[in-house]
Amino acid sequence: MQQTWEDDIKKELEKLEHLSQNRVLQKTENAQLPWLYLNGQSMLNLASNNYLGLAGDSRLLKAAAEALYMCGTGATASRLIVGNHPLYGEAEASLIDWKGMESGMILNSGYTANIGIISALMDRNGTIFSDKYNHASIVDGIVLSRSKFQRYRHCDLNHLEALLRKYPTDKRKLIITDAVFSMDGDIAPLEGLVFLKERYNAILMVDEAHSSGIFGGQGEGLVCAHQLQNRVDIQMGTFSKGLGSYGAYIVGSKWLISYLMNKMRSFIFTTALPPSVLGSISAAIKIVRTEQYRRKQLMEHSHYFASSLKRLGFLIGPSETQIIPVIIGSNEQTMLFSRKLQEEGIAAIAVRPPTVPEGQARIRFTVMATHKRNDLKQAIEKIAQVGRKLGVIE
Known part of the structure; x- marks a missing residue:
């Protein structure tokens, strides 16, 4: 009897069960x-x-509730249609001031941010250099970009430099790293990565998902803690961990944010965040800056x-x-x-x-x-x- 697609899937499930996965x-x-x-x-x-224990904080709850009653339960459309309610402007102004950057934008999740940024910036003519232990969303963004993919050994600057040497300086190159690695809890060598990106004319993107709110004088993250904010091209992070809310952000130069707004498919084709989330984001930023x-x-x-x-x-x-x-x-x-x-x-x-x-x-x-x-x-x-x-x- 011919094996069906259902049989194939069930066998995969049995294999996962056997492997305790x-x-x-x-x-x-x-x-x-x-x-x-x-x-x-x-x-x-x-x-x-x-x-930081902010997900249940009464100030975030109050801000979310006020936004809910003021603007409704849903954004109703993407931000480029009619979903760009005023709370986005308030939250993004708070974000830009907090991070001390020229521009920034808020996105729906860390996953959609990473796949969107990477696939918008890179194509089949470029090369991406990614730490072996980077988050799955980064790997998926690389696959979507169709760029050449070079994975360097975890936090190994010598291996990264050896890979960078193989590619012409006039070709687009993107180095990506988590700031704090989500499964090991260790920290990326940011100063060394900045040195290499400048030496080999590359773009540097740092994912601050697990360091936002935690490091820096006002919780800005590791890039700011190391005073590298003007030398790291793209800072991406989330509000769903240290800041106790939901969503993600990108900060960088004004022209870069404008480019991503026009090219990032996971931004263009996604319904905007609910107003209540934006209210809680603004409240969370105020708290982490002061407490x-x-x-x-x-x-x-x-x-x-x-x-x-x-x-x-x-x-x-x-x-x-x-x-x-x-x-x-x-x-x-x-x-x-x-x-x-x-x-x-x-x-x-x-x-x-x-x-x-x-x-x-x-x-x-x-x-x-x-x-x-x-x-x-x-x-x-x-x-x-x-x-x-x-x-x-x-």
Whole structure:
């Protein structure tokens, strides 16, 4: 009997199940808080990207509600049709002033921003140089652009330079990196990347998704923290993590933003963000610029959590931020570790290939500024107990 397309797909699902790579949705409530409910069970939230704890902040809720009542529930069309309501102007003015750049624009998500920017700037005549551990949205944007794709070893400037040397200086070249890498929690060598982009006449794009709100004197991100904002061509970031809202941004020169507005398909052909989201974005920017204690608390919690796990013998890789992985290896062992932690009241999710390289499955812990130190202390004790039972640590 001839095999059908349904049989093919079902076999793929069976293969994922066999490899412990099958994914399922779990009912989650109160994910904006340090303690959430996962499938009805109360757990310490060590899996959220709500790093500063702003997703449940009353000021963001109030701003969103006011915008909702003023402008309605939806934008009704793309920004180039009739969806460009006045709240966009307010939020983008706040964004540009916060980042200290000439121009900027707000987009619907980090994913749509990355695929849009890359595919608009590059074509089959150019070459893109991307860190091996860059986010999937960057990889997908590269594929859409049809450019030549050169992947350099993670944070390896020597390898990147060796690749750049092979291409003429008069051909368009784009170097892309995450500022903070989402699965390892380490930081890109931004000064070295700027040096290479200037030496080889390339464009440099930095994805600040996991560093926006976290680094810099006013939470502007790592590019500003290193005073490189006038030497990095494209800064992209999100409001959905440190800023507790939704959406993404691009900042850069005025002519660049104008070009992207005219060429970026994921902007042109997407309905604009709901007004309530724009209201919360403006409120979040004001908060992160002034409330330094959130960043300080986050860094203190992160250092305590990471150093404690490392001292216990866990392999946490090169993490130096609020993203702290415990690298276990096999998919099966990692899934078991995650289940045992949930039984102990800790929400920590297993991350498996293809999100991370084969043989590097892990628990990705993330710390929030709003965690209590005693809760983290108790969580570390439980993580250690599970680690010893499963033979992950001695």
